Amino acid sequence: MLAQVFxxxxxxxxxxFIVTEIVERHIVSLVCAMLTVILVFGVGMHSMTAVIETIxxxxxxxxxxxxxSGEAGESSAGINWETILFIFGMMVMVEGMARVGFFRWLCxxxxxxxxxxxxxxxxTFMVLSTVLAMFIDSITVILFLAAVTIELSQxxxxxxxxxxxxxxFCANLGGSATMCGDPPNIIIxxxxxxxxxxxxxxxxxxxxxxxxxxxxxxxxxxxRELKASAAEVIDYDSxxxxxxxxxxxxxxxxxxxxxxxxxxLLVTHAQTGLTVSTIGMIVAVATLASSWKYAAALLRKVDxxxxxxxxxxxxxxxxxxxxxxxxxxxxFIGRISxxxxxxxxxxxxxxxxVASAFVDNIPFATTMIPIIKSLSAAYGVDLxxxxxxxxxxxxxxxxxxxxxxxxxxxxxxxxxxxGYVIKWGQYCxxxxxxxxxxxxxxxxxxxxxxL
Amino acid sequence: xxxxxxISVGREYGSGGHEIADRLSKHYGIQLLDHNLxxxxxxxxxxxxxxxxxxxxxxxxxxxxxxxxxxxxxxxENLYLLQFDxxxxxxxxxxxxVIVGRCSETILKEYxxxxxxxxLGDRDRKxxxxxxxxxxxxxxxxxxxxxxxxxxxxxxxxxxxxxxGDSRNYDISINSxxxxxxxxxxxxxxxxxxxxYDSYH
Numbered sequence: 344m345l346a347q348v349f350x351x352x353x354x355x356x357x358x359x360f361i362v363t364e365i366v367e368r369h370i371v372s373l374v375c376a377m378l379t380v381i382l383v384f385g386v387g388m389h390s391m392t393a394v395i396e397t398i399x400x401x402x403x404x405x406x407x408x409x410x411x412s413g414e415a416g417e418s419s420a421g422i423n424w425e426t427i428l429f430i431f432g433m434m435v436m437v438e439g440m441a442r443v444g445f446f447r448w449l450c451x452x453x454x455x456x457x458x459x460x461x462x463x464x465x466x467t468f469m470v471l472s473t474v475l476a477m478f479i480d481s482i483t484v485i486l487f488l489a490a491v492t493i494e495l496s497q498x499x500x501x502x503x504x505x506x507x508x509x510x511x512f513c514a515n516l517g518g519s520a521t522m523c524g525d526p527p528n529i530i531i532x533x534x535x536x537x538x539x540x541x542x543x544x545x546x547x548x549x550x551x552x553x554x555x556x557x558x559x560x561x562x563x564x565x566x567r568e569l570k571a572s573a574a575e576v577i578d579y580d581s582x583x584x585x586x587x588x589x590x591x592x593x594x595x596x597x598x599x600x601x602x603x604x605x606x607x608l609l610v611t612h613a614q615t616g617l618t619v620s621t622i623g624m625i626v627a628v629a630t631l632a633s634s635w636k637y638a639a640a641l642l643r644k645v646d647x648x649x650x651x652x653x654x655x656x657x658x659x660x661x662x663x664x665x666x667x668x669x670x671x672x673x674x675f676i677g678r679i680s681x682x683x684x685x686x687x688x689x690x691x692x693x694x695x696x697v698a699s700a701f702v703d704n705i706p707f708a709t710t711m712i713p714i715i716k717s718l719s720a721a722y723g724v725d726l727x728x729x730x731x732x733x734x735x736x737x738x739x740x741x742x743x744x745x746x747x748x749x750x751x752x753x754x755x756x757x758x759x760x761x762g763y764v765i766k767w768g769q770y771c772x773x774x775x776x777x778x779x780x781x782x783x784x785x786x787x788x789x790x791x792x793x794l
Numbered sequence: 795x796x797x798x799x800x801i802s803v804g805r806e807y808g809s810g811g812h813e814i815a816d817r818l819s820k821h822y823g824i825q826l827l828d829h830n831l832x833x834x835x836x837x838x839x840x841x842x843x844x845x846x847x848x849x850x851x852x853x854x855x856x857x858x859x860x861x862x863x864x865x866x867x868x869x870x871e872n873l874y875l876l877q878f879d880x881x882x883x884x885x886x887x888x889x890x891x892v893i894v895g896r897c898s899e900t901i902l903k904e905y906x907x908x909x910x911x912x913x914l915g916d917r918d919r920k921x922x923x924x925x926x927x928x929x930x931x932x933x934x935x936x937x938x939x940x941x942x943x944x945x946x947x948x949x950x951x952x953x954x955x956x957x958x959g960d961s962r963n964y965d966i967s968i969n970s971x972x973x974x975x976x977x978x979x980x981x982x983x984x985x986x987x988x989x990x991y992d993s994y995h
Contacts, residue, residue, distance in 0.1 A: 363856045482862065646863060745867040746860040756865035759872030760879075762839035764846055766869045767858060 346387025350662040353378050354710075357659055361703055368703070369648040372655025379662035388665065397421035397661035409621045422657040425533040425620040426526070427650055430480075432623025433523065436601060437483050438644045439630035442637060443594040445602070446487035449475075451585040454495055459582060461501050461573035462566060465509065466558060468492065472510040473554055476517030477524050477547075478606055481750035484514045489757040497761075498581055501573040504763050505565035508770070511754040512557060512742045512777055518750075519738035520550035523609055523619065526653075527708030527737045531730050534712050538613035545731045546738075549788050553739075553781045560777050597633045601626055653705070660709045669710065673717030682722050688732050688789055691715065695736025696782045700743035708737045728793045735785040743778040745770045798907040799824060799890040799990065802898035804950075804964060807942035808920030808935075810975045811913035812894055817979040818986070819892040827881075828894040832873075835880050849873045851895055853948040874953060895946065899964055900954040906993065909986055912964040913978070916971035965989075 357375040361368045384393040395401075399421035402408050408425065440446065453471055457463035468488060475484045489507045496503035518525030522532040522542040532542060589595045608615070608622045617625075631638040663669050680686035691711070698707050711733050719726035741748030745755055745767055755765050801818055805811020812828060819826035827834065829850055836843035852870045859868030866872060878901055881893060885902050893902075899910035915923075924935040950958035961967040966985060970978040 364859075364861055365856070746858065749862040752860050752862040752867040753865045755867045756872060759869070759876065762835065762841045762843070762876060764843070764849070764869045764872050764876070766845070766849075 346383045346662075347666045347668055349382040349387050350379065350666045350668055353383065354659055354663055354668075357656075358702060358706065361706070362701075367648065369652040369655065372652045372659065374655075376655035376658035379659050383662040383666060390665075393661075393665045397658055397665065399424060399657075407618075409618055411616045411618060421661045422654055423530060423533055425618060426529050427653055428620040429523070429529060429533075429623035430526065430653070431645065431650060432620075432625070432627035433479065433605075434645045435627040435641055436598075436605060436630045437479050438641045439594075439634055439637075440479075440598045440602060441483065441487070442590070442634070442641065443598050444588045444590040445595060445598055446475075446483070447491060447588040448585050448595070450488060450491035451583060451588050454491070454582075455585055459495070459499060459577050459579070461499060461569050462562075464495065465506055465565070465569055466562070468506060469509050469513045469558060469561065470554070472513035473517035473520070473550070476514040476750075477521045478602075478609070481514040481518050481525065481748065482753050484517075485511055485750040485754045486757065488514075489754045493758065493761050493763075495582075499573055499577060501569055502763075503761075504758060504765060504769075505561070505569055505773075507754050507758050507763075508765075508773055509557075509561040509565065511748075511750050512561070512774060513554070514750045514754075515738060515742045515748050516550050516553055516557060516781065519735055520547040521609075525734075525738045526705050528734050529619065530705070530709055531712060531734055533619060535716070535726065535730055537727065537730065539609045540613050541727070542734075543610075545727070546734050549731070549735055549785050552788060553784050556780055556784055557777060560780060564773060594634055598630070601629050601633065604629070656706050656709055660706070660713075663710065664713050669713040670717045673714040673721065676714065677718055677721055684722075684724050684794060685790060687718065687722070687724065688728070689786060691729060691732045692736040692782060692786050692789070695733055696740030696743070696778065699737045699740030700747045700778070704737040704741050704748065708733060711737075725793065728789065732785075732789055735789075736782065739778060739781050739785065742781075743771065743775045796890070797990065797993070798885075798888050798905070799986070800885055800898075800902055800905055800908045801892040801986065802902060802908060802910040803892065803894050804899060804910070804912040804958070805895065806914045806920065806959065807939045807946070808924045809913045809915035810923060810970045810978075813975050814911075814913055814970065814979050814982065815892050815894045817975070818982060821979070821983055822890070822892075822986075824890040824892060826892045826894070831877055831880065831893075831896065835876055838880070846873055851949050852945060853952040874949075895950075897950055897953045900956065909989055910964040910966075911982060912959055912961070912967040913970050914959065914967065915969060919971040 353375050357371055360366055360371040380394055384390055384397070403424050450471070453467050454464055457467050472484055472488055488510050492503045492506045492510065519528065520543065522528050522537065522539045528542060528546070531537065605622065605626045608617060608625065612619065612622060631641065634641065676687065676690055680690055695707065695711065715729040715733055716726065718724060719729055742751065745751050745765070755770070758765055799822060801815070803811050803815040815828070816826055829847070832843050832846060832850060846869070849870045850873065854866065854868035854871040859866060859871065877896055881896070881898060881901055884891065885905050902908045920939055921932060921935045924930060924938055925932060930938065947958045956963040966982070968978055968982065973981060
């Protein structure tokens with residue numbers, strides 16, 4: 344009982360500190376992790392086994408961590424090192440691609456392809472945002488896309504805010520389509536043993552259908568404004584050529600090849616048996632080896648704070664798991680739904696969406712994974728269906744408010760630096776309806792396809 | 795070429811700090827930047843920023859904003875950064891100006907041409923002034939002063955290491971209630987002239 348009380352207090356305190364940003368979130372999660380080890384596992388449970396299980400270091404030294412000969416396996420409770428290593432590897436690769444000008448080149452190339460016409464640019468940048476976010480983190484996608492959008496808006500004389508808002512939404516939508524798109528999906532995939540293909544054929548399909556709805560929605564609300572504000576005559580000479588954005592030609596080719604290899608490895612990892620941690624390490628090593636002169640600089644740019652945040656978070660959630668709190672929460676959801684699968688799905692998707700609109704979706708999703716596992720076991724509901732429901736709710740819900748997802752924050756800040764300060768009301772008025780449409784659509788697709 | 799002069803005026807609400815800043819700008823024939831800073835930025839960027847007026851000199855809400863890798867979603871924070879960049883560029887271009895509040899004493903600290911002033915006042919005199927200017931009751935004036943000063947303190951202390959109104963943060967802190975607006979302005983002009991003279995010789 345004492346351990347449960349400690350676990351809940353630490354968990355709530357962690358959320359409060361993360362939301363209020365009094366201290367940086369990685370410090371909050373690491374301190375809370377330390378308190379979990381001392382108070383929950385030590386004082387409350389007197390269990391060294393719980394500590395060892397949660398720290399989970401031994402998992403790295405098992406063959407299954409790097410290579411799976413059969414079906415994808417579930418990772419044990421505690422720190423999900425597979426997620427940490429994969430994200431680290433992708434961060435190194437993305438930094439390598441950014442260094443050579445890959446993202447800016449891609450944006451400019453597409454802009455040139457559509458001859459800098461505002462509406463085609465608007466549509467293709469939304470699609471580009473979705474596709475890129477399927478493979479790389481949404482922060483990077485928006486960082487480059489928003490910057491190029493602003494640059495083009497100044498040259499082509501249109502208001503960049505509608506385009507940036509649409510790109511943010513699509514980056515979050517793209518993240519939901521694959522296992523590696525958004526951190527909750529990586530955690531869900533590695534924790535429950537789902538592959539890249541599993542995600543693409545389930546959440547990917549939902550995201551694909553949703554993208555069509557989103558394109559129509561954003562065109563209807565922004566199309567006229569964009570058309571009206573765009574310059575009629577375009578001075579092509581003032582526009583930067585895509586080639587001029589490449590800072591290192593050889594490095595560009597190598598980075599593009601590494602990115603392509605990463606995509607192939609991810610798409611085929613269920614067949615090859617390579618785990619995401621192995622893929623992460625392969626792309627990291629390849630990036631560092633191919634640009635060894637810049638290796639130290641690339642490693643310095645890795646967002647270690649996020650990785651540390653993950654480590655602390657997994658320990659705190661481990662505390663809730665080991666003390667049985669999450670099973671109690673699962674039983675509570677089960678009771679409310681009366682064992683009705685449709686109600687259960689509705690609760691999970693809307694609860695996840697609303698929670699993710701206001702708090703970081705990573706701790707939320709991490710907390711919910713053991714809960715859906717318990718629900719599945721207790722009520723005989725298909726676990727994968729609950730996993731896709733959770734993924735869509737957490738990934739899409741974040742789009743609703745300026746604080747819901749990292750991409751929103753980066754997009755808003757990038758626009759603000761050029762004078763386009765976006766207020767809460769302005770943001771929510773356009774993005775909340777889109778979020779509701781996609782969550783609703785996802786719920787209907789899940790009902791139709793799986794029930 | 796004329797020597798650059800930047801005067802930063804921090805002020806307690808009701809102390810007449812803004813009026814003193816206005817008089818100093820006229821005295822030296824240099825631009826006054828206060829709430830019009832937003833208009834200046836809007837004109838420079840060719841944007842309409844009227845809807846952001848309510849965010850000026852306000853501190854970000856911790857609950858309604860989030861920071862990711864140094865990027866903030868807070869409109870207040872983003873407006874502060876825009877003003878910060880604008881002031882930095884203006885100072886770097888060698889222009890002279892008077893700037894009211896907006897953490898300018900900290901933002902522009904690196905410039906030798908900066909003279910930072912904090913204007914405070916006696917409580918009763920501040921209440922009287924606010925009652926007179928805005929036709930408020932004593933109670934309403936007290937409330938308004940408390941609210942405005944709290945907002946300025948939060949805004950300043952949220953962005954600067956040193957505390958708002960701490961005399962160690964400014965070149966000169968002065969109580970405007972003792973000499974009145976005119977007397978205080980004259981004294982400050984003397985001080986500024988002396989500083990300008992000293993830096994020439």
